[in-house]
Amino acid sequence: MDQYIDIKVRVWRQAGPKAQGHFETYELKHVFQGASFLEMIDILNEQLVAEHKDPVTYDHDCREGICGMCSMYVNGHPHGPDSAITTCQLHMRKFHDGETITVEPWRSRAFPVIKDLMVDRGAYDKIMQAGGFVSVNTGGVPDANAIPIPKPVADEAMDAASCIGCGACAAACKNGSAMLFVSAKVSQLALLPQGKIEAAARAKAMVAKMDELGFGNCTNTGACAAECPKSVSLANIARLNREFICAKFKD
Amino acid sequence: MAKKEEIIEAAKETAKKVAVKAAQKAVEVASEVVAEAKEALEKAAPEANAKANANAIITPEMAKIPAGPLELKWTNYKNHQKLVNPANKRRLDVIVIGTGLAGASAAASLAEMGFNVLNFCIQDSPRRAHSIAAQGGINAAKNYQNDGDSVYRLYYDTIKGGDYRAREANVYRLAEVSNNIIDQCVAQGVPFAREYGGLLDNRSFGGAQVSRTFYAKGQTGQQLLLGAYSALSRQIGKGKVKMYTRYEMLDIVLIKDENGEPRARGIIARNLVTGRIERFFAHAVVVGSGGYGNTFFLSTNAMASNGSAAMQMYRHGALFANPCYAQIHPTCIPKHGDFQSKLTLMSESLRNDGRIWVPKKLEDAKRLQAGEIKGRDIPEEDRDYYLERRYPAFGNLVPRDVASRAAKERCDKGYGVNNTGLAVFLDFSDAIQRLGKDVVAQKYGNLFQMYEKIVDENPYENPMMIFPAIHYTMGGIWVDYELQTSVKGLFCIGEANFSDHGANRLGASALMQGLADGYFVLPYTIQNYLSDQIGVPRMSTDLPEFAEAEKAVQDKIDRLMAIQGKRSVDSIHKELGLIMWDFVGMGRTAESLKTAIEKIDALKKEFWSNVYIPGEANALNNELEKALRLADFIEIGRLMAVDALHREESCGGHFREEYQTPEGEALRQDDKFSYVGCWKYMGEDKEPQLIKEPLDYEFTERKTRNYKN
Numbered sequence: 001m002d003q004y005i006d007i008k009v010r011v012w013r014q015a016g017p018k019a020q021g022h023f024e025t026y027e028l029k030h031v032f033q034g035a036s037f038l039e040m041i042d043i044l045n046e047q048l049v050a051e052h053k054d055p056v057t058y059d060h061d062c063r064e065g066i067c068g069m070c071s072m073y074v075n076g077h078p079h080g081p082d083s084a085i086t087t088c089q090l091h092m093r094k095f096h097d098g099e100t101i102t103v104e105p106w107r108s109r110a111f112p113v114i115k116d117l118m119v120d121r122g123a124y125d126k127i128m129q130a131g132g133f134v135s136v137n138t139g140g141v142p143d144a145n146a147i148p149i150p151k152p153v154a155d156e157a158m159d160a161a162s163c164i165g166c167g168a169c170a171a172a173c174k175n176g177s178a179m180l181f182v183s184a185k186v187s188q189l190a191l192l193p194q195g196k197i198e199a200a201a202r203a204k205a206m207v208a209k210m211d212e213l214g215f216g217n218c219t220n221t222g223a224c225a226a227e228c229p230k231s232v233s234l235a236n237i238a239r240l241n242r243e244f245i246c247a248k249f250k251d
Numbered sequence: 252m253a254k255k256e257e258i259i260e261a262a263k264e265t266a267k268k269v270a271v272k273a274a275q276k277a278v279e280v281a282s283e284v285v286a287e288a289k290e291a292l293e294k295a296a297p298e299a300n301a302k303a304n305a306n307a308i309i310t311p312e313m314a315k316i317p318a319g320p321l322e323l324k325w326t327n328y329k330n331h332q333k334l335v336n337p338a339n340k341r342r343l344d345v346i347v348i349g350t351g352l353a354g355a356s357a358a359a360s361l362a363e364m365g366f367n368v369l370n371f372c373i374q375d376s377p378r379r380a381h382s383i384a385a386q387g388g389i390n391a392a393k394n395y396q397n398d399g400d401s402v403y404r405l406y407y408d409t410i411k412g413g414d415y416r417a418r419e420a421n422v423y424r425l426a427e428v429s430n431n432i433i434d435q436c437v438a439q440g441v442p443f444a445r446e447y448g449g450l451l452d453n454r455s456f457g458g459a460q461v462s463r464t465f466y467a468k469g470q471t472g473q474q475l476l477l478g479a480y481s482a483l484s485r486q487i488g489k490g491k492v493k494m495y496t497r498y499e500m501l502d503i504v505l506i507k508d509e510n511g512e513p514r515a516r517g518i519i520a521r522n523l524v525t526g527r528i529e530r531f532f533a534h535a536v537v538v539g540s541g542g543y544g545n546t547f548f549l550s551t552n553a554m555a556s557n558g559s560a561a562m563q564m565y566r567h568g569a570l571f572a573n574p575c576y577a578q579i580h581p582t583c584i585p586k587h588g589d590f591q592s593k594l595t596l597m598s599e600s601l602r603n604d605g606r607i608w609v610p611k612k613l614e615d616a617k618r619l620q621a622g623e624i625k626g627r628d629i630p631e632e633d634r635d636y637y638l639e640r641r642y643p644a645f646g647n648l649v650p651r652d653v654a655s656r657a658a659k660e661r662c663d664k665g666y667g668v669n670n671t672g673l674a675v676f677l678d679f680s681d682a683i684q685r686l687g688k689d690v691v692a693q694k695y696g697n698l699f700q701m702y703e704k705i706v707d708e709n710p711y712e713n714p715m716m717i718f719p720a721i722h723y724t725m726g727g728i729w730v731d732y733e734l735q736t737s738v739k740g741l742f743c744i745g746e747a748n749f750s751d752h753g754a755n756r757l758g759a760s761a762l763m764q765g766l767a768d769g770y771f772v773l774p775y776t777i778q779n780y781l782s783d784q785i786g787v788p789r790m791s792t793d794l795p796e797f798a799e800a801e802k803a804v805q806d807k808i809d810r811l812m813a814i815q816g817k818r819s820v821d822s823i824h825k826e827l828g829l830i831m832w833d834f835v836g837m838g839r840t841a842e843s844l845k846t847a848i849e850k851i852d853a854l855k856k857e858f859w860s861n862v863y864i865p866g867e868a869n870a871l872n873n874e875l876e877k878a879l880r881l882a883d884f885i886e887i888g889r890l891m892a893v894d895a896l897h898r899e900e901s902c903g904g905h906f907r908e909e910y911q912t913p914e915g916e917a918l919r920q921d922d923k924f925s926y927v928g929c930w931k932y933m934g935e936d937k938e939p940q941l942i943k944e945p946l947d948y949e950f951t952e953r954k955t956r957n958y959k960n
Binding site: 002035053060064068093114115122129130133135136143148158165 | 360440444449554822874
């Protein structure tokens with residue numbers, strides 16, 4: 001059963017992109033374990049506002065684990081200690097009375113801090129703009145059932161497509177690599193007949209953009225998949241490598 | 252001599268005095284006359300106003316409904332509309348607000364055609380708009396299942412589901428383009444669910460007797476949005492769309508043309524990272540900013556979803572249509588505490604296999620509320636499957652408004668199943684027995700996982716608990732057939748407009764409408780407007796209209812920052828939400844609505860005198876962002892209550908307790924209220940004026956909705 005607990009929250013505070021950051025510890029009493037982690041931060045912020053202090057800035061929006069906006073490193077894990085969920089789905093029942101919880105922003109070269117826990121993930125959008133699409137215009141496309149796709153293939157593409165672009169993979173990676181993110185999109189589209197036509201060019205363009213934006217190389221340790229809130233599989237990285245090598249050979 | 256002069260002087264003096272007196276008298280009389288006239292005018296004004304009110308009508312011509320039979324209207328329109336040639340498209344700029352299904356698909360499609368697009372969103376990436384959270388699916392009239400579906404049947408279900416309060420021509424067009432949407436999404440690489448033969452799979456949603464809902468696991472909105480986002484990304488990469496993330500529009504700029512007619516020519520937006528106020532010009536402005544469900548504070552909407560763009564349009568003369576039509580979704584996870592920040596939806600698709608029930612016996616309900624027993628402990632014969640009992644033909648798949656009210660009815664009678672008494676069961680034990688746990692997990696696994704994370708209970712073993720919550724707003728900015736508001740050059744698409752769902756939206760139709768507007772309707776209709784604008788050069792944002800608009804925005808921000816009161820923005824927003832839920836919620840009465848208006852007026856004073864916003868205006872400031880949105884939610888809440896009070900009938904999501912059948916079903920008053928209620932802004936703190944667009948059903952017979960047999 002959910003109880004009320006007293007906790008301490010150790011939060012990274014940073015006034016701006018170039019400012020020096022530091023940890024600040026706040027005490028919170030009587031927090032219901034049925035509250036979500038972000039609701040706990042809301043309670044903290046209400047407390048700070050009441051004391052006329054600057055509330056903690058953090059990204060959040062849908063609060064049901066799908067928009068990919070929330071991005072916190074909680075006790076050393078992106079999206080916290082629970083597996084296969086985002087921070088907004090994390091609940092206080094995962095923490096115990098008297099615990100000190102450490103909250104940090106994503107720390108990755110390609111995701112500079114904007115303020116406190118908010119980072120700039122524009123680099124992911126730029127990778128998508130480099131090739132994360134099928135080049136079709138609106139209108140003039142064939143009937144949706146014109147090309148049958150085997151169910152296992154469609155399901156595999158769906159699993160790859162479930163990436164929410166939150167950035168946990170790059171934040172978890174020692175090298176700050178975006179391989180899992182890039183490979184998920186490359187895989188989804190390469191698996192489907194509609195995306196196959198541009199598969200090689202897409203892989204090359206997205207990888208080149210990823211390198212250009214300061215993401216590191218793949219470490220092969222699998223931290224990205226272990227921390228991914230949507231359980232996007234490492235098999236996608238293998239598929240990306242295959243697409244990429246094929247593309248290079250064709251050159 | 253001296254005497255004579257004196258006499259003359261004296262006479263002059265006297266004459267002067269007389270003249271002054273006369274003049275004074277004349278002035279007095281004149282002012283009396285003026286005052287009388289003024290009084291008479293003032294007396295006459297409300298009457299004249301009321302007369303004007305009664306006569307203020309929008310005709311089908313004004314709504315630009317094309318002539319001809321229903322199924323040819325859209326074809327006729329497209330055949331005769333004006334187009335813009337490729338060379339001229341390059342010279343025209345369009346601002347698109349929002350990157351949800353409607354905004355992203357419109358921005359991408361317009362850019363593909365050759366227009367220059369400036370696209371704005373408040374999130375850090377266009378991929379995060381709240382369309383992403385739609386779970387269940389998207390409707391289309393493909394009839395792939397060979398179960399008797401057709402464009403006409405989708406049209407009919409939508410009109411009927413909306414309780415005959417939508418425009419026939421618009422809804423038919425929506426059903427017509429629905430099939431193109433599925434084709435388009437598949438071509439983009441959207442991984443819809445498929446059958447083993449490789450063809451697309453469908454499932455059923457509420458309010459339909461066919462399976463026409465396409466889906467991608469429980470993440471259909473996400474996949475469709477990522478499809479639109481991909482298309483948008485492609486255009487951003489090509490430089491045809493200039494993307495502004497973390498920007499919030501704070502006003503629309505209108506500039507008069509040579510005939511003195513105001514036209515939308517740009518926006519004032521705040522860079523949410525730096526706090527800077529910036530100006531942007533375009534030949535037309537398209538708003539796809541979503542709904543205003545967050546007026547209720549607790550809703551299934553995202554935290555940043557807001558109604559401010561709608562209010563900016565409204566203040567500039569765009570009409571706000573049917574604000575009281577809000578959808579309360581029957582299957583959400585019940586509220587569990589005062590700290591709660593939002594409510595989580597459980598997809599309507601769950602009603603395909605889940606059965607909704609409460610105990611038959613009050614004592615069982617009491618023991619459930621006390622936590623002494625669980626749902627699984629109650630034997631089959633003591634369960635009341637009230638939807639199957641009341642609506643045998645549609646059973647658990649009745650439309651959302653019907654299902655929500657039925658849940659409220661049972662809970663009001665004391666049959667609620669959790670500690671607050673505000674929940675009913677959604678039970679999968681039958682489906683698990685019939686299909687096996689694996690099949691159920693495959694279909695709904697991610698939803699079950701989501702439920703378990705929030706409630707900490709396993710829905711495979713014990714039935715889910717659900718309760719209705721605010722989910723969608725059918726009401727919105729009035730648009731004509733071209734999706735243009737009553738302001739020239741200002742368009743409104745997706746949930747933000749009022750157009751296609753009448754008084755109630757069917758499940759899986761929001762995605763359909765958003766993408767229909769963005770991919771297949773607006774990119775056509777906007778050209779009918781832009782073809783006249785090819786001679787209009789790009790304007791400087793140094794024009795006085797831009798400067799004035801920016802100053803007004805800055806003044807409002809300064810005023811808010813200067814209050815320095817005692818209450819946080821959220822505390823006031825929560826209070827508004829409670830007023831809305833208690834008095835403008837699922838069951839409304841004239842009395843409750845009058846109470847709501849009084850309470851909202853008082854809350855508005857409290858907000859403008861006692862809110863506290865920390866930090867600086869010219870920097871990143873979440874509290875200021877929330878305060879600006881709340882100022883508008885307060886106005887929307889009042890407008891919803893005013894509209895609900897005037898609509899003396901029950902229809903769809905709007906249920907007035909005074910108007911119901913003996914069985915408790917909604918009772919429409921077609922003779923009095925078969926119109927779109929459009930509200931015109933008359934100034935700050937002034938009552939809005941009602942303008943009616945009559946809904947004359949030319950092609951479809953209006954019936955009482957029947958989901959029983």
